Amino acid sequence: MNKQSFSVHLTAVKNTIKESEIKITGSKSESNRLLILQALYPDILIENLSTADDTIDLQKILSTKSNTYNVGHAGTAMRFLTAFFASNPNSAEVVLTGSKRMQERPIKILVDALKTLGADITYLDKDGFPPLKIKGKNLLKNNVNLVANISSQYISALMLIAPNLPQGLEITLEKEVTSLPYVQMTYALLSALGAEVSFNQYQISIRPLTKIKKHHFFVESDWSAASYFYSLVALTSTAKVRLNTFKQDSLQGDALLQQLYEPLGVKTKFITKNYIELSKTPRKLPLYFEANLLETPDIAQTIVVTCLGLGIGCKLTGLHTLKIKETDRLVALKNEIEKLGGELSLTSSSLNLAPCSKLNKNIQINTYNDHRMAMSFAPLVLKTPLTIKNAEVVSKSYPKFWDDLEKLSISVKKHYKNLLLK
Numbered sequence: 102m103n104k105q106s107f108s109v110h111l112t113a114v115k116n117t118i119k120e121s122e123i124k125i126t127g128s129k130s131e132s133n134r135l136l137i138l139q140a141l142y143p144d145i146l147i148e149n150l151s152t153a154d155d156t157i158d159l160q161k162i163l164s165t166k167s168n169t170y171n172v173g174h175a176g177t178a179m180r181f182l183t184a185f186f187a188s189n190p191n192s193a194e195v196v197l198t199g200s201k202r203m204q205e206r207p208i209k210i211l212v213d214a215l216k217t218l219g220a221d222i223t224y225l226d227k228d229g230f231p232p233l234k235i236k237g238k239n240l241l242k243n244n245v246n247l248v249a250n251i252s253s254q255y256i257s258a259l260m261l262i263a264p265n266l267p268q269g270l271e272i273t274l275e276k277e278v279t280s281l282p283y284v285q286m287t288y289a290l291l292s293a294l295g296a297e298v299s300f301n302q303y304q305i306s307i308r309p310l311t312k313i314k315k316h317h318f319f320v321e322s323d324w325s326a327a328s329y330f331y332s333l334v335a336l337t338s339t340a341k342v343r344l345n346t347f348k349q350d351s352l353q354g355d356a357l358l359q360q361l362y363e364p365l366g367v368k369t370k371f372i373t374k375n376y377i378e379l380s381k382t383p384r385k386l387p388l389y390f391e392a393n394l395l396e397t398p399d400i401a402q403t404i405v406v407t408c409l410g411l412g413i414g415c416k417l418t419g420l421h422t423l424k425i426k427e428t429d430r431l432v433a434l435k436n437e438i439e440k441l442g443g444e445l446s447l448t449s450s451s452l453n454l455a456p457c458s459k460l461n462k463n464i465q466i467n468t469y470n471d472h473r474m475a476m477s478f479a480p481l482v483l484k485t486p487l488t489i490k491n492a493e494v495v496s497k498s499y500p501k502f503w504d505d506l507e508k509l510s511i512s513v514k515k516h517y518k519n520l521l522l523k
């Protein structure tokens with residue numbers, strides 16, 4: 102996990118990228134769900150698994166025997182493994198921990214729910230936060246209430262273990278469900294596997310499953326990763342980028358990019374069953390772009406930075422989960438946008454960007470251990486040269502990001518401490 106740190110200096114011909122084709126890695130959300138399901142039902146075969154650190158680390162943990170496991174920055178791995186270890190009566194006592202930031206990301210709602218079902222979990226440091234000590238048990242109770250407005254990952258974590266529980270599971274959700282498409286993704290994967298599952302607004306019911314129906318799963322590529330190419334195309338004057346492997350009936354909420362970026366001048370076309378082509382359409386931009394991203398929180402940074410580059414205003418709501426992600430993303434955005442000359446005002450669940458006609462030059466962007474801070478600011482290179490610090494953070498979800506950017510004829514110069522390598 103100790104990667105060598107580097108910054109990247111980005112330059113490009115103004116408003117221009119080369120027409121190109123990019124193979125985006127598998128969805129980390131689909132991959133991480135399928136890895137947990139595969140650990141429960143070993144006959145599952147997975148194709149196009151994500152190469153994200155979050156997925157590779159989860160895969161290693163699931164295939165290694167140890168007393169202590171470290172998930173690094175991976176929220177899904179932390180939440181899914183807590184439920185997995187707690188419900189596995191054959192698992193020895195384990196300690197589950199993560200990065201310094203992971204130890205500040207709340208997990209109490211999930212731990213309380215698992216304890217209600219009979220789990221044996223203790224906090225090793227601060228109450229409500231990792232690290233956790235978990236002793237695996239047979240969870241015999243089969244109904245639980247869960248607060249649903251903080252992180253959908255708690256819901257998915259319980260759903261993933263449910264078909265393997267002796268009595269299945271009934272979950273009653275309280276408060277408005279946040280990041281709903283991720284719960285629907287979990288539901289869809291369980292149904293495809295053959296589980297008897299129902300999901301009616303606040304009630305989820307999953308029956309025990311012994312014999313799976315579907316064995317072979319192909320992971321669609323990651324729409325959140327595709328968002329950076331939407332931003333690049335929006336910031337060019339004319340461009341075409343082809344991305345694969347995507348599906349028209351995606352399980353990923355971030356496929357909404359196709360509609361969200363239309364008013365920002367990006368057209369999406371499925372040119373074959375699995376290839377999309379993004380192209381720039383000449384159109385009058387709105388003065389203000391507005392959207393509620395309650396269901397698609399991971400693309401908030403991409404969108405606000407696109408609007409900054411386009412010189413238009415932006416009002417995004419539904420962002421209350423951003424402050425408990427890899428960093429407080431609202432504060433991080435404000436700091437970096439203001440360095441560039443933009444003006445961003447925040448509430449605890451929304452942001453408002455004022456139209457900005459000119460960006461400051463040669464700014465160094467801090468990334469706060471957040472892959473999405475690095476990747477969302479990179480497209481601004483089409484407007485002004487800039488440096489992204491600690492650029493290695495992208496490997497959390499998209500290790501080849503900087504290589505793929507070079508395919509578009511963007512110059513990416515890596516600076517390792519005192520060494521200039523490329």
Ligand SMILES: O=C(O)C1=C[C@@H](OP(=O)(O)O)[C@@H](O)[C@H](O)C1
Nearest residue numbers: 130177252253254280283399422
């Ligand atoms: O279940 C998942 O795969 C995810 C759910 C979302 O988290 P929240 O439900 O905490 O918003 C999302 O932000 C994260 O990147 C991946």
Ligand SMILES: C=C(OP(=O)(O)O)C(=O)O
Nearest residue numbers: 174175176177399426427
């Ligand atoms: C929030 C994210 O991931 P996680 O919560 O799984 O760490 C993300 O990838 O943007």
